Structures are given as structure tokens and as C-alpha cells.
Amino acid sequence: MYLSKIALRNLFRRSGRTLIIAGVLAFAIFFAIILETFMAGMMEMSFSNIIDFDSAHLQIARPELFADNEDPLDHLFTPTEEVLTEIEKLPGFVATTPVLDFSANMLAGREEYPVRVRAAAPASFKEVFRYQDYLIEGDFLQAGDSGLVIGMNLAEILDLQVGDFYTLLFREEGGSLNTIQGEILGIAATPEPGMNLGTVIIDQSFAASALGVSSSEINQLKVKMTDRHSAVARSESLEKQLTGSLAKDFQVNSWRDVSDMLVAMEVWGQLETYFIVALILLVGAIGIINVVVLSSLERVEEIGMMKAMGLSEKQIVKIFSIEASGLGVIGGLIGAGLGAVGTYLLVNIGFDLQLLYGDITLELGIPILGTIYGVWKPQSFIIFFTLAVTVALISSLIPSYWAARKDPVDAIYHR
Amino acid sequence: MLVVSLNSEKKINQKLENSVLVSLDSVKKTYEDGKISVRALRGIDLKIAEGEFTTVYGPSGSGKTTLLNLIGALDKPSEGQVKINGSIINELDRNGLALLRRDNIGFVFQSYNLIPVLTAYENVEFALKISSSNNGNPVRNSKERSAQILEQVGLGDMLDRRPNELSGGQKQRVAIARALVKEPRLVLADEPTANLDSKTSKEVLEIMLEMNSKLKTTFIFSTHDPMVMEYAGRLLEIRDGKITREERR
Numbered sequence: 001m002y003l004s005k006i007a008l009r010n011l012f013r014r015s016g017r018t019l020i021i022a023g024v025l026a027f028a029i030f031f032a033i034i035l036e037t038f039m040a041g042m043m044e045m046s047f048s049n050i051i052d053f054d055s056a057h058l059q060i061a062r063p064e065l066f067a068d069n070e071d072p073l074d075h076l077f078t079p080t081e082e083v084l085t086e087i088e089k090l091p092g093f094v095a096t097t098p099v100l101d102f103s104a105n106m107l108a109g110r111e112e113y114p115v116r117v118r119a120a121a122p123a124s125f126k127e128v129f130r131y132q133d134y135l136i137e138g139d140f141l142q143a144g145d146s147g148l149v150i151g152m153n154l155a156e157i158l159d160l161q162v163g164d165f166y167t168l169l170f171r172e173e174g175g176s177l178n179t180i181q182g183e184i185l186g187i188a189a190t191p192e193p194g195m196n197l198g199t200v201i202i203d204q205s206f207a208a209s210a211l212g213v214s215s216s217e218i219n220q221l222k223v224k225m226t227d228r229h230s231a232v233a234r235s236e237s238l239e240k241q242l243t244g245s246l247a248k249d250f251q252v253n254s255w256r257d258v259s260d261m262l263v264a265m266e267v268w269g270q271l272e273t274y275f276i277v278a279l280i281l282l283v284g285a286i287g288i289i290n291v292v293v294l295s296s297l298e299r300v301e302e303i304g305m306m307k308a309m310g311l312s313e314k315q316i317v318k319i320f321s322i323e324a325s326g327l328g329v330i331g332g333l334i335g336a337g338l339g340a341v342g343t344y345l346l347v348n349i350g351f352d353l354q355l356l357y358g359d360i361t362l363e364l365g366i367p368i369l370g371t372i373y374g375v376w377k378p379q380s381f382i383i384f385f386t387l388a389v390t391v392a393l394i395s396s397l398i399p400s401y402w403a404a405r406k407d408p409v410d411a412i413y414h415r
Numbered sequence: 416m417l418v419v420s421l422n423s424e425k426k427i428n429q430k431l432e433n434s435v436l437v438s439l440d441s442v443k444k445t446y447e448d449g450k451i452s453v454r455a456l457r458g459i460d461l462k463i464a465e466g467e468f469t470t471v472y473g474p475s476g477s478g479k480t481t482l483l484n485l486i487g488a489l490d491k492p493s494e495g496q497v498k499i500n501g502s503i504i505n506e507l508d509r510n511g512l513a514l515l516r517r518d519n520i521g522f523v524f525q526s527y528n529l530i531p532v533l534t535a536y537e538n539v540e541f542a543l544k545i546s547s548s549n550n551g552n553p554v555r556n557s558k559e560r561s562a563q564i565l566e567q568v569g570l571g572d573m574l575d576r577r578p579n580e581l582s583g584g585q586k587q588r589v590a591i592a593r594a595l596v597k598e599p600r601l602v603l604a605d606e607p608t609a610n611l612d613s614k615t616s617k618e619v620l621e622i623m624l625e626m627n628s629k630l631k632t633t634f635i636f637s638t639h640d641p642m643v644m645e646y647a648g649r650l651l652e653i654r655d656g657k658i659t660r661e662e663r664r
């Protein structure tokens with residue numbers, strides 16, 4: 001009891017020094033929390049953008065399609081009733097839509113640009129994706145119509161407007177070149193940069209006839225689920241179901257399988273956070289060691305007296321360790337408090353990436369445009385707070401032992 | 416009959432032996448200070464009985480502090496044997512010495528060495544609590560005892576003052592209260608009056624004398640001040656590491 005009393009009073013006696021070191025720790029914690037929030041927000045948005053605009057939660061296709069993306073037209077299939085029923089039986093199922101993706105070159109005037117053409121069934125497409133909500137001009141697809149919906153970046157590059165004519169040059173299943181022509185029906189600006197530039201959307205029944213395939217033939221079924229985390233597990237059970245009891249040759253991928261890059265980024269983001277945290281905590285540790293050494297030098301006579309009174313070395317170490325841990329707690333609390341304020345601002349006001357970096361997100365391939373919102377991560381508050389206290393405690397031990405082992409006579413007479 | 420008388424003689428001897436609290440046997444202490452070695456104590460033989468009030472008097476550098484540190488189990492002799500309350504300190508390790516000090520000895524130093532962040536009362540109670548926190552059995556009435564001992568040294572109305580709010584004499588009285596509160600067998604005071612004016616010095620010494628007669632605590636204090644010398648019950652004069660005069664009054 002007295003040991004903590006002495007420790008804590010010493011902490012407040014040297015309030016200037018205490019504040020500086022606690023400030024360093026607080027800054028480390030604050031910084032780490034904000035970085036985590038920000039990274040988590042970015043990942044969250046990246047994943048939901050990819051899911052909402054490109055991959056959906058699940059994709060069902062021939063295994064070859066996932067293996068080789070060169071000739072998507074070689075891997076067509078017609079979804080049977082029993083396959084669709086199996087999909088609809090999935091717990092958490094929301095909607096499914098057929099997609100026929102293929103590559104083409106978009107010609108406009110003298111310009112030519114490689115794109116991915118996504119042939120979609122307009123009605124069910126709207127139930128799975130949010131693309132149609134982001135039209136800035138024109139209309140969305142009509143069944144049977146030749147109209148094309150393109151992204152705003154492509155429209156800019158090729159200088160296209162709603163009502164302009166387009167030509168898509170593609171290689172047929174057989175290998176010969178063919179074209180699709182029509183009018184630009186709509187222009188979309190989605191938060192998913194890839195969809196704004198590299199993907200155009202066309203009606204599936206129209207595309208099928210232009211491609212010379214049956215209108216029921218597609219190369220992917222996209223499935224929307226209620227929850228993206230459980231979707232990952234569902235993809236496996238669905239694949240087992242389809243290949244097992246139905247004996248069909250299908251592969252089921254989840255959004256996570258297509259977001260390899262993002263998953264990797266998430267890992268890197270974590271590593272980066274921990275690296276920065278480690279760096280700042282190292283600075284904090286040096287500060288703590290400094291404080292313990294300084295205060296033990298200031299209190300030599302006091303330590304000497306305690307030893308004369310028969311305090312054990314352990315008890316003296318305890319005094320200094322409590323003092324250092326107190327620093328960790330103060331720093332951790334301030335840091336967590338600031339972190340909470342920062343997170344609140346990030347969650348509610350957000351952070352405009354473009355303001356800071358311009359169009360860099362496009363170049364980096366991060367599928368986010370506009371404002372990033374933070375995500376509350378309560379566990380990072382706990383982790384970083386604990387980390388601060390632990391670092392303070394551990395880095396105090398060696399200098400505390402050094403102080404506690406002083407010879408009592410030398411200490412009392414300050415020799 | 417013969418056997419009985421032999422036995423009783425043994426008992427008397429034992430009683431005498433028991434009342435010896437501290438004994439030093441040809442004790443020498445040499446400090447190795449780089450190349451030069453300083454012979455601070457050059458052969459001390461000394462017995463101190465329980466309840467004695469001893470003054471160690473000598474000029475600066477004569478070896479008073481060195482002697483008190485050995486008697487206080489703060490340091491070990493280079494040669495010879497120091498026995499405190501039956502324990503031979505030569506044989507104890509750091510922890511053993513700490514325990515011996517905790518359970519038997521109270522210290523008062525010239526520079527008071529109070530814990531600055533604790534009040535007068537807390538400084539005293541802390542000394543009492545250390546022993547309880549170490550061996551597990553709580554000290555009873557630590558509050559009353561601490562307040563009472565401060566009362567006895569005349570600081571009853573200054574319990575809540577921090578050391579920096581006390582005068583030198585008051586600080587030294589807190590230090591004495593702290594040394595006495597756990598009722599040790601032995602209190603060692605190394606030049607307790609060196610930083611005090613003569614009036615305050617007298618007050619402090621009178622308090623020590625009073626405690627000595629009231630609590631039967633053994634006191635050993637050192638001084639180089641001839642004025643202070645006269646308070647001694649037993650006077651040891653020390654010069655160049657040797658006891659040169661011994662006197663009982």
C-alpha cells in the first residue's frame with residue numbers, strides 16, 4: 001500500500017517529466033489507434049466496393065474460368081434449375097444474377113481501349129450489385145437493348161457521351177474477330193475505380209445473340225448474401241454440394257478469393273501499424289528508462305534509507321515499477337482518449353483521400369474513391385493500452401533493479 | 416549441591432551474555448579506494464548491553480560512521496566478527512542483513528533521509544508497515560502507535576506536514592519517531608545533531624534520552640561535538656580507527 005502511495009506521489013511530484021513521457025506514450029497509442037481505424041475503414045470500404053460493384057459475395061463458375069482468364073468465352077455453362085435451387089437454399093442467400101464476362105477492345109473515333117465487357121441480366125443484376133445507383137448520366141440497361149453503360153473515366157478517355165456510338169471489337173469462341181455496336185446508354189461514377197475505367201456493361205440477351213451463344217449460356221453466377229464474413233464459409237459448403245451430390249464441375253469462390261491483393265494489403269497494413277507502434281513504443285521505453293534512472297538518482301538517499309529500514313530489493317523495484325506503470329496508464333489513457341476522439345471524427349466525418357493524395361488511389365489500385373470512413377475497433381484500444389502499460393513496466397525493470405541493488409551505505413551517504 | 420551451583424553460575428553467565436546486544440571482536444575495516452587503501456577501523460573490541468545509551472565521540476574521519484554502519488548491519492567488516500542480537504553479520508547475505516536491520520534496528524542519520532512525498536505521520540507509519548508487509552502478519556494499531564510516537568517527540572500537531580514543511584529539528588524528530596516506532600532493540604544515530612543548532616540539538620538529545628529510559632531502547636549515537644558528548648551514559652572516544660577512551664557516567 002505504501003509502496004504504491006510513494007510511487008504515485010512521485011509520479012505527480014515530477015509532473016512535467018511525467019507529462020512528457022506519458023505524452024510520448026499517448027501519442028504512440030493515439031497514432032496506432034487512428035492508423036488501425038483508418039486501415040480498417042479503408043479495407044472495409046475496399047471489400048464492400050469490390051463486393052457491391054464487381055465480385056458479389058460468391059461466384060460460381062467452371063474451375064477453368066478462375067484458372068485462366070484469357071478466354072472467358074471458352075468456359076460457358078447454363079445454370080440448371082437444381083443448381084439454382086441449391087444456391088437459393090444457402091443460409092443467408094439474398095439474390096443471384098448471371099453474368100457473362102468477356103474481353104473486348106472499345107473503339108471510339110480513332111481511340112481504342114481494352115475493356116472487360118460484362119453482359120448482365122438487368123433485373124437481377126440490380127438485386128446483386130449497386131452499379132445502377134451510381135449513374136451520373138443516361139439510363140441503365142434495358143433487356144434486349146444494345147445500349148452500353150460505361151464508367152466515367154472511360155467516357156473521359158474516349159470522350160464519349162450518352163447517345164454516342166460505340167464499337168466493341170472481340171474475338172469469338174471460334175477465334176474470328178467480330179464487333180458489337182450500339183449507343184452509349186448511361187455513364188456511371190462508382191466508388192470502385194476499376195469499374196469506372198475497365199468495365200462496360202451490356203444487356204445479356206443482346207450480347208448472347210451478338211456473340212452467337214445461347215441466351216442461357218453464361219460464365220459466372222454472382223450471389224449476394226446477407227453477411228460477407230459467413231459468405232466465405234458458405235462458398236466451400238456450396239462447392240461441396242455442387243460437385244458432390246450434384247456431380248457438377250463447378251468452383252465456388254468468395255469475395256475473399258478475388259480480393260487477394262486486398263487481403264495482402266490488409267496484412268501489410270497490420271504489419272505497418274505494428275512497426276510504427278513498435279518504433280514509438282521504443283521511444284517511450286527509452287523515455288521510461290530515462291525517468292527511472294533520473295528519479296532513482298534523485299532519490300539515492302531515499303533508497304538508501306529504505307534499504308537501511310530493511311525494505312527488500314523486490315519492494316524497491318516495486319516502487320519504481322508501479323511508478324513506470326503509472327506512466328504507462330496515464331499515457332495509455334490519454335492516448336486512448338485522443339484515439340476515441342480521432343476515431344469518432346473518422347467514423348462520422350471521414351477522411352477524403354483525394355483531397356490529400358489526388359487520384360493516387362487509382363494508381364495504387366485501391367478500390368476506393370472519395371471519403372474513407374473509420375471503423376471502431378475496440379480491441380485495438382485494449383491492445384494498445386495494454387501494450388503501453390506493459391512496455392512501461394518491462395522497460396522499468398532493469399533500471400529499477402539497478403537502483404534497488406545500490407549499496408545502502410553508498411546510497412545513504414550519497415557516495 | 417555442586418552441580419546446582421555450577422548450573423546457577425552458568426545461568427548468570429548466560430544472562431550476562433544475553434544482555435549483550437552487540438559485540439565486536441577485533442574488527443577491522445579497510446576501504447580499497449583505487450590504489451590507496453584506507454584503514455578506517457584498526458581493531459575494535461566492543462560489547463554493548465541492552466538498554467545502554469552510548470556516545471561515540473571523535474574527530475572527523477576517525478571512523479565513527481564506519482563503526483555505526485557495522486553495528487547497524489549496513490556493512491560487513493574486513494576482518495573480525497560483528498554479532499548483533501545473536502547473529503553474526505559476516506555470515507549473512509544482502510537479504511539476511513536487510514531482515515536483521517528490519518527486525519532489530521532503527522536508524523537516524525544526519526541528513527534526516529525522510530521520504531519527501533510522505534507526511535510526517537506516513538513516514539512513521541511506513542516504517543511500521545514494512546515489517547508487516549514483509550512477514551505477513553499485520554501490525555496492530557499502526558495508526559495509534561504512529562501518532563502516539565510523534566506525540567511523544569513533540570510533533571502531535573504536525574502529523575500531516577511533508578518534510579519540506581518542517582524545520583531541521585522537527586525533521587530529525589520525525590526521523591527518531593520513525594526509528595522508534597517499531598520498537599527496535601537498537602537505535603543508531605549517526606551525528607543526528609550535526610545539522611542542528613545547539614538548542615535544537617539539546618532537544619533532540621533529550622528526546623533520545625527520554626525514549627531510552629522509557630522504552631529501554633539501546634541507543635548508540637555518534638558526534639564530533641564536545642557539547643553533545645556530555646549526554647552520554649557511556650562514552651567511547653575513537654581516533655584513527657581505534658577506541659582511545661572509554662568512560663561510564
Ligand SMILES: Nc1ncnc2c1ncn2[C@@H]1O[C@H](COP(=O)(O)OP(=O)(O)OP(=O)(O)O)[C@@H](O)[C@H]1O
Pocket residue numbers: 415446447448453454455473474475476477478479480481482639
Ligand atoms: N567508502 C569509502 N571509501 C574510501 N574511504 C572511506 C570510505 N568511507 C570512509 N572512508 C574513510 O574512512 C575513514 C573513516 O571514515 P568515517 O566516515 O567512518 O569517519 P567519521 O568519523 O564518520 O567522520 P565524519 O565525522 O567526517 O563523519 C576516513 O578516512 C574516510 O575517508
Ligand SMILES: [Mg+2]
Pocket residue numbers: 479480481605606
Ligand atoms: Mg561520519
